Amino acid sequence: MSIEHKLRGYILENFLFTDDESALSSSDSFLEKGIIDSTGIMEVIYFIQEEFGIEVDDNEMIPENLDSVNNIVKFLEKKKAA
Amino acid sequence: MPSSKTKLSDDVLSFDMDREVDKIAEAMREILRSKLHRRGLVIAMSGGIDSSVSAALSVKALGPGKVFGLLLPEQDSSSSSSDRGKQLAEHLGIEYITHNIAKTLEAIGCYEWRDKAIKETFPEYTDGWKNKIVITGGIEGQFNHFKLVVQTPQGDIKEKKLGLKQYLQIVAATNYKQRIRKTVEYFHADRLNYAVVGTPNRLEYDQGFFVKNGDGSADVKPIAHLYKTQVYALAKHLGLPDEICSAVPTTDTYSLSQGQDEFYFALPYQQMDIALWALNHGVSAKELGEYLGIGEDRAAYVYQDIQNKRHTTKYMHDKAYLVEPVTELP
Numbered sequence: 454m455s456i457e458h459k460l461r462g463y464i465l466e467n468f469l470f471t472d473d474e475s476a477l478s479s480s481d482s483f484l485e486k487g488i489i490d491s492t493g494i495m496e497v498i499y500f501i502q503e504e505f506g507i508e509v510d511d512n513e514m515i516p517e518n519l520d521s522v523n524n525i526v527k528f529l530e531k532k533k534a535a
Numbered sequence: 536m537p538s539s540k541t542k543l544s545d546d547v548l549s550f551d552m553d554r555e556v557d558k559i560a561e562a563m564r565e566i567l568r569s570k571l572h573r574r575g576l577v578i579a580m581s582g583g584i585d586s587s588v589s590a591a592l593s594v595k596a597l598g599p600g601k602v603f604g605l606l607l608p609e610q611d612s613s614s615s616s617s618d619r620g621k622q623l624a625e626h627l628g629i630e631y632i633t634h635n636i637a638k639t640l641e642a643i644g645c646y647e648w649r650d651k652a653i654k655e656t657f658p659e660y661t662d663g664w665k666n667k668i669v670i671t672g673g674i675e676g677q678f679n680h681f682k683l684v685v686q687t688p689q690g691d692i693k694e695k696k697l698g699l700k701q702y703l704q705i706v707a708a709t710n711y712k713q714r715i716r717k718t719v720e721y722f723h724a725d726r727l728n729y730a731v732v733g734t735p736n737r738l739e740y741d742q743g744f745f746v747k748n749g750d751g752s753a754d755v756k757p758i759a760h761l762y763k764t765q766v767y768a769l770a771k772h773l774g775l776p777d778e779i780c781s782a783v784p785t786t787d788t789y790s791l792s793q794g795q796d797e798f799y800f801a802l803p804y805q806q807m808d809i810a811l812w813a814l815n816h817g818v819s820a821k822e823l824g825e826y827l828g829i830g831e832d833r834a835a836y837v838y839q840d841i842q843n844k845r846h847t848t849k850y851m852h853d854k855a856y857l858v859e860p861v862t863e864l865p
Contacts, residue, residue: 490847
């Protein structure tokens with residue numbers, strides 16, 4: 454299963470309570486669309502740390518890395534490559 | 536608040552205090568008379584600036600005979616808070632009682648749940664150690680996250696990033712404090728047929744710095760439209776004791792002294808007030824950054840942090856949502 458697919462599944466199930474794929478675009482800003490708030494972002498960070506075995510440093514906790522499925526995918530790919 | 540000023544200056548938060556006091560006192564009487572139908576006010580006094588000014592305004596509205604004060608310390612409260620609360624009650628000439636809620640909190644598991652989460656972060660944490668949570672990130676453009684700070688009885692300070700589960704559990708456990716206090720406040724309000732005063736200032740109210748069904752619960756909130764700087768100014772104007780007028784704002788919720796700007800706000804309150812005012816009046820991040828000396832980028836982060844907190848805490852202002860409206864109520 455791709456990173457994007459896993460992430461989408463997690464967000465759809467835990468924040469949107471649906472399996473309707475059309476409810477979430479991978480480019481949607483979680484904050485701007487009101488999908489996830491700042492406490493929810495902490496949950497997402499916890500999820501990606503557990504699921505993908507990485508550590509998110511303080512200075513990486515920024516919207517560019519975490520505020521959409523696409524941003525997280527890019528961030529994880531960068532982390533794994535490093 | 537007048538909103539004609541649009542350029543930042545040292546006096547954007549200055550206001551006609553005599554007029555403001557009269558306006559608030561009349562509004563409180565009107566709310567009691569026409570909305571709440573209660574014959575007095577109950578107010579919990581923490582010794583901090585907001586509850587002190589709210590108590591003084593309650594007395595301005597109704598006179599000391601119709602205001603009942605509560606001092607509600609627990610085991611982590613600083614003794615100076617209680618001292619200031621007592622001093623204020625005596626200064627205002629109102630009836631008050633002290634009810635230490637530590638035993639209630641212990642019975643309900645507040646300290647036990649909190650300490651369990653702390654020990655998951657610092658296994659060596661035990662009786663005699665002190666603790667607090669510190670917020671970080673907002674002013675750096677990061678998502679807010681939290682650190683746990685503990686102090687050994689010898690005074691050594693240790694700090695670690697908090698896991699999500701532990702953070703939520705510590706906050707949930709300490710929220711018992713505000714919720715138990717509110718239960719006591721409503722007991723006395725019911726007993727006396729009084730209404731309960733809530734004491735948030737504008738910064739706290741706007742940014743959701745309160746506990747839902749805890750200190751956020753009240754029948755009337757007389758200073759929710761005033762910036763904290765203005766509340767300090769009113770304290771002096773109302774002639775409150777010097778110890779209260781100069782009290783540094785703390786949460787008085789964690790055993791280690793914790794500034795509100797460590798726990799919740801990106802900047803000290805004077806600067807947060809200016810930032811909130813500036814955002815509310817369409818001032819650019821560039822101008823705010825220059826005025827506060829923090830630069831445009833950081834000012835933009837502060838604006839973003841304010842908006843994020845409004846969004847995150849919106850539900851705390853809301854009534855429970857209904858599936859269908861019940862339209863028959865007056």
